[in-house]
Amino acid sequence: MNTKPPSSDAVSTIQHTEEIQSSVLYVLFISSVAAIGGFLFGFDSGVINGTVTALGNAFNSNDISTGFNVASVLLGCALGALLAGPIADKAGRKPIMVITAIIFAVSAFGSGISDSSAEFIFYRLLGGLGIGAASVLAPAYIAEVAPAALRGRLATLQQLAIVLGLFAAFLSNYIIANEAGGAEAILMLDLPAWRWMFWVELIPAILFIVGVIFIPESPRYLVAQGRIEEARIIFKRIATGAEDAQVEEVKKSLHGDKKPGIADLFIDGKKKIHPIIWVGIALSVFQQFVGINVVFYYGSQLWQAAGFDESQSLFINVMAGITNIVSTFIAIALVDKIGRKPLLLVGSVGMFICLSALTYTFGTAGFNELGQLALSESMGTFALISANLFVVFFGLSWGPIVWVLLGEMFNNRIRGAALAVAASAQWIANFAITMTFPILLGSVGLAGAYGLYALSAFISIFFVVKYIKETRGIRLEAM
Numbered sequence: 001m002n003t004k005p006p007s008s009d010a011v012s013t014i015q016h017t018e019e020i021q022s023s024v025l026y027v028l029f030i031s032s033v034a035a036i037g038g039f040l041f042g043f044d045s046g047v048i049n050g051t052v053t054a055l056g057n058a059f060n061s062n063d064i065s066t067g068f069n070v071a072s073v074l075l076g077c078a079l080g081a082l083l084a085g086p087i088a089d090k091a092g093r094k095p096i097m098v099i100t101a102i103i104f105a106v107s108a109f110g111s112g113i114s115d116s117s118a119e120f121i122f123y124r125l126l127g128g129l130g131i132g133a134a135s136v137l138a139p140a141y142i143a144e145v146a147p148a149a150l151r152g153r154l155a156t157l158q159q160l161a162i163v164l165g166l167f168a169a170f171l172s173n174y175i176i177a178n179e180a181g182g183a184e185a186i187l188m189l190d191l192p193a194w195r196w197m198f199w200v201e202l203i204p205a206i207l208f209i210v211g212v213i214f215i216p217e218s219p220r221y222l223v224a225q226g227r228i229e230e231a232r233i234i235f236k237r238i239a240t241g242a243e244d245a246q247v248e249e250v251k252k253s254l255h256g257d258k259k260p261g262i263a264d265l266f267i268d269g270k271k272k273i274h275p276i277i278w279v280g281i282a283l284s285v286f287q288q289f290v291g292i293n294v295v296f297y298y299g300s301q302l303w304q305a306a307g308f309d310e311s312q313s314l315f316i317n318v319m320a321g322i323t324n325i326v327s328t329f330i331a332i333a334l335v336d337k338i339g340r341k342p343l344l345l346v347g348s349v350g351m352f353i354c355l356s357a358l359t360y361t362f363g364t365a366g367f368n369e370l371g372q373l374a375l376s377e378s379m380g381t382f383a384l385i386s387a388n389l390f391v392v393f394f395g396l397s398w399g400p401i402v403w404v405l406l407g408e409m410f411n412n413r414i415r416g417a418a419l420a421v422a423a424s425a426q427w428i429a430n431f432a433i434t435m436t437f438p439i440l441l442g443s444v445g446l447a448g449a450y451g452l453y454a455l456s457a458f459i460s461i462f463f464v465v466k467y468i469k470e471t472r473g474i475r476l477e478a479m
Contacts, residue, residue, distance in 0.1 A: 027145055027238050031154045033211040034141045035161035037097060037134030040104045040208060042165025043201050044073070044127050045293070046321075047173065054183035054194040074434060076128020077135065077427035084133035085140070085420025092225075093141045093218045096133060101208040103130035108201035128427075135423045139407030140415055144218040145238055152335035152472060155407050159400030160328045165204070167321030172200045174318050178311065223247060224413075277418050279467050280406055284426030286460040287402045290351050291453030292394050293430055294437050316384065323388045327395025339472040340401050341464060347397020348461040354390035355454035358383060363447030398460075402426075408471050 088096045107127030114120035138158045146154040177183050180193035187193040219238070222231035232247055334343060361383045365376075410418040440449040 023238055024147075024150070027147065027150070027154065030145055030215040031142045031157050033208075033215045034097065034138045035157040036204060036208040036211055037100060037138040038158040038161030039165040039168070039204055040101070040201065041131045041134045041138075042162035042167075043169045043204060044104065044107070044131050044165075045162075046166035046169035047197055047201060048073070054192065057184060058192070058194070073124040073128040073131065074427050074431035076125035076130075077132035078128075078424045078431065080129035080132025081136050081423035081427055082132070082420050083129075084136040085416040085418075085423075088137055088140070089221070089224070089416040092221055093137055093144075094212060094215065097137050097141070097212045098209060100130045100133045100137065101205055101212060103127070103133075104208070105202055105205035108198050108205060112195040112198035132423065132427055135426070136416075136419050139403045140419050141218055143407035143415075144220040145234075147238075149336065151408060152340070152404055153332050155404040156328065156332045156335055156400040158403045158407075160325070160332065163321065163324040163328050163395065163399070167318070167325055168204075169197075169200075170317040170321040173197050174315060176200075274414070274418075276409060277414075277421060280409065280418060280422035281425040282463060282467070283402050283405060284422045285429040286456060286463060287398050288426055288429035288433050289453065289456035290355065290394065290398065290460070291433060291437075291450065291456070292391075292399070293434060294449070294453070320388060320391050323391045324395045324399070327392045328400055330396045331400045334396070335401065335404060336472060339470050340405055341468050341470045343397045343401050344464045344468060345461065347393045347401070348457055348464055350393030351390055351398070352454055352457040352461065354386050354393060355450055355457055357386040358390070359447050359450040359454050361386065362445065362450060405468075405471065409469075 084096060084100075103126060107123050107130060110123030111120060111127065114123060138161075139155060142155050142158060143151060173183075176187060176193045176196050177185075180187040183194045183197070184192055187196050216234045216237075217230070219231040219234040222228075222234070228247060235247060331343060361379055365379060406419050406422050407415075437449060440452075
């Protein structure tokens, strides 16, 4: 039997491999904690889905008021996204994440105790500030701590967390409504079920507060602030011995000693915004204009309009949530192998086909004696398949890839502010789509609404071909 001890080179190789594994696990841990902000973003966005009708009855709202009850959170999102980047550039990513988690908790509790539309809208706007901030902070933080070779997969944690949050909201809404007998029925403490749907969010909000305590500040932010030794310590933990090179690269990418600010968004000496920021804004707007959040915010109402009852509609939401999760895992597996641009192209083409199929289905459907859309059994099945395929194509492309690109396409100097502008545009577009859906539903019907979303998906194909550059494997400092 050979008992010869391993050579010093072999021991060194084993130790280096263990260091790399430890580093990857550590980066995965801190990225996952940051992504809890995405989970809250998804949950807070999706929880409204099962409560729309109950809120309308509880607050005696008409179609426009109901639309604003749902969409009001998105105005807060736009403001939260716009403020979070510049504030995080000054105060740091970590402290703003803590404040964001607290805002989520207050909003969840307040939404559940509201007794009027005005009170409800106030707490939803507050929650929107948290969602908007999380939509900027999580992708920025993950991009800034992730190695280039893993950045795509780690950045998709944000979207995975969002879809898990959506699914958790759909599932908890379904369970609570089933237990109570409906969203308006009494559940516990003599309170209607819809209030408990909002209070469930307190659990992940508290987990986020605790988790953020155990993660470090972004090392790239620390370098930008001149806190070099702190940054070097963190880079050593996540870069396995390449900390000095990392610090020097970040220094060079910042172009001097001036700290990042809003002025960096403009071309030097001109009043024009950098073209890359317009690309980020367009990415954000197209992600919303395909109508994905109509499925997630109004899914229950949408499928009831198509002839399904409340329980069936809530269950369809759960299935859509599962579909979204599975397709996001596909994106995680492919994003660092085939790249960002090919996935966006596949998604655009697939969404256009599925949305066109839904437009045709709703446009050729008949109506029942109450004037409601009535799908035959075969066409109802076709609509469900088309809608879920739409979610698949979105989930493996525009859902996660937009967040990956927004986190990595901007250079170190402008990342925080540029991401804030792009994310804010996304929430404004989301607001426009969400606010107009009940109006479109009442005027041009589901076919008209889905025809507009199909047109957006079609235009997005040409946008990707012309304006999107591949970023796979490129270091942030080379952007």
